[in-house]
Amino acid sequence: MVFAKAIYESTSVEDKETAKKQVGSLLDKALAEYPVFNQIAPMFKNVSFMTGSTDVADVSWNVPAAQCVTATWAYATPFHTWQAVAQGKTEYAHNAMLLAGKAIAATAIEMIENQELISKAKQELEDRLEGESYEYLVPSHIQPPNYSESDQEDYSVV
Numbered sequence: 001m002v003f004a005k006a007i008y009e010s011t012s013v014e015d016k017e018t019a020k021k022q023v024g025s026l027l028d029k030a031l032a033e034y035p036v037f038n039q040i041a042p043m044f045k046n047v048s049f050m051t052g053s054t055d056v057a058d059v060s061w062n063v064p065a066a067q068c069v070t071a072t073w074a075y076a077t078p079f080h081t082w083q084a085v086a087q088g089k090t091e092y093a094h095n096a097m098l099l100a101g102k103a104i105a106a107t108a109i110e111m112i113e114n115q116e117l118i119s120k121a122k123q124e125l126e127d128r129l130e131g132e133s134y135e136y137l138v139p140s141h142i143q144p145p146n147y148s149e150s151d152q153e154d155y156s157v158v
């Protein structure tokens with residue numbers, strides 16, 4: 001926690017204000033004192049969009065998707081910074097990764113065992129899309145090259 005607190009203290013006023021807007025004043029005060037979230041937050045009822053991008057974005061337009069968020073960084077850590085990198089090998093980051101893996105595995109098992117949940121999720125996705133569909137940015141007539149290993153140039157260093 002000493003390290004997490006030092007990371008929190010190293011973030012800018014702007015980063016702290018951005019974080020506060022995301023969690024609210026009450027939770028902001030608690031996280032400023034103990035900057036690694038150690039609770040299970042309730043599911044958000046209001047859908048909001050995250051800025052940035054993920055590898056699941058295209059997929060989520062076509063099949064139901066969920067996101068698991070765990071506390072791998074100290075509160076107010078901005079993305080793509082030295083603070084984020086510095087925390088990558090901490091015990092709390094490792095524990096959060098294990099927690100996320102368990103949650104994802106348990107969710108997969110639950111979905112496999114209860115096909116009705118899959119049907120409900122598909123219906124919810126269809127309802128949320130309200131008839132909107134995803135347009136692929138790459139035209140369908142364009143295909144990626146199909147190289148065999150023998151077609152590859154040798155880039156080995158001599």
